[in-house]
Amino acid sequence: MGVLRKTKNLEEVLETFRHSRQALSANMLLEQLSEGINKSTVYRLLDRLEDDGVIHSFLAANHTKFYALCQSCTSDKHVHSHPHFQCLSCNQVVCLEEEFKLPSINDMNILEAEVFLKGYCASCQF
Numbered sequence: 001m002g003v004l005r006k007t008k009n010l011e012e013v014l015e016t017f018r019h020s021r022q023a024l025s026a027n028m029l030l031e032q033l034s035e036g037i038n039k040s041t042v043y044r045l046l047d048r049l050e051d052d053g054v055i056h057s058f059l060a061a062n063h064t065k066f067y068a069l070c071q072s073c074t075s076d077k078h079v080h081s082h083p084h085f086q087c088l089s090c091n092q093v094v095c096l097e098e099e100f101k102l103p104s105i106n107d108m109n110i111l112e113a114e115v116f117l118k119g120y121c122a123s124c125q126f
């Protein structure tokens with residue numbers, strides 16, 4: 001984890017991500033952390049973790065920023081080609097395992113895509 005200095009707050013944020021099967025917004029994270037960690041601390045920790053290649057962020061519905069753990073990113077570079085999904089019913093946001101195949105369009109050199117998918121998760125379909 002590079003130069004990241006471990007603090008109690010940081011450990012708690014990381015644990016929350018590890019135990020969550022969903023991506024989390026800063027507000028969702030705050031609700032799960034112990035009292036006494038304020039919002040600006042949470043934002044600072046999230047920034048640091050993202051800089052260090054530990055978590056990545058993306059925008060979900062309503063331009064809400066969500067964060068999720070990275071698999072194999074480093075502080076030098078984030079490498080992602082997975083789509084994100086938000087359930088229209090329960091609103092949960094998850095990283096999908098599938099690689100998203102970049103389209104080749106004419107003579108353009110497409111390097112990355114941010115794919116955001118919406119629909120119904122397994123427990124919301126009936």
Ligand SMILES: [Zn+2]
Nearest residue numbers: 056070073078
């Ligand atoms: Zn990453």
Ligand SMILES: [Zn+2]
Nearest residue numbers: 087090121124
């Ligand atoms: Zn759902």
Ligand SMILES: [Zn+2]
Nearest residue numbers: 068082084095
């Ligand atoms: Zn993701």
